[in-house]
Amino acid sequence: MSEAxxxxxxxxxxxxxxxxxxxxxxxxxxxxxxxxxxxxxQPALFRILTRLRKRFMNLGNLALAVLIVTGLLQMSTDPNxxxxxxxxNRWSQALLLKHILIIAMALCGLVLQFGVAPAxxxxxxxxxxxxxxxxxxxxxxxxxxxxxxxxAVLAISILATSAWLTAI
Numbered sequence: 301m302s303e304a305x306x307x308x309x310x311x312x313x314x315x316x317x318x319x320x321x322x323x324x325x326x327x328x329x330x331x332x333x334x335x336x337x338x339x340x341x342q343p344a345l346f347r348i349l350t351r352l353r354k355r356f357m358n359l360g361n362l363a364l365a366v367l368i369v370t371g372l373l374q375m376s377t378d379p380n381x382x383x384x385x386x387x388x389n390r391w392s393q394a395l396l397l398k399h400i401l402i403i404a405m406a407l408c409g410l411v412l413q414f415g416v417a418p419a420x421x422x423x424x425x426x427x428x429x430x431x432x433x434x435x436x437x438x439x440x441x442x443x444x445x446x447x448x449x450x451x452a453v454l455a456i457s458i459l460a461t462s463a464w465l466t467a468i
Contacts, residue, residue, distance in 0.1 A: 346424035
């Protein structure tokens with residue numbers, strides 16, 4: 301890969317990392333807690349959180365796709381890369397750990413995106429109409445919060461593993 305192509309790949313990889321992981325951390329630890337405090341259980345809270353969730357899912361999924369493509373390109377050009385499923389040096393072992401963390405994070409994201417979020421959206425719509433189950437809504441919110449925190453911890457672990465890969 302040429303120097304210009306590698307630089308472009310690194311740029312998009314870093315930009316996608318900022319969007320994906322930065323967005324996750326910002327939403328998890330700042331935006332959602334503040335919205336919950338400011339709006340308590342008002343109907344506007346349900347609509348805002350649903351819209352925020354949908355907007356970020358699209359952007360986050362795009363960023364993840366960019367990370368996968370650029371990451372594979374960069375991995376294949378790294379002199380420490382010895383081939384697929386070869387883990388004979390510390391770099392490839394650290395990369396394996398990073399990939400395991402990414403897969404775990406993506407699986408948690410899928411559960412959140414296709415399991416918890418739709419159920420929470422349905423329950424929120426019912427609550428807006430005054431017929432939803434408040435206990436079910438709180439239970440789903442707790443599940444969403446736990447998954448979001450787990451995803452955030454995995455994201456930080458991925459960043460730490462990336463730093464370790466760079467240092468090797």
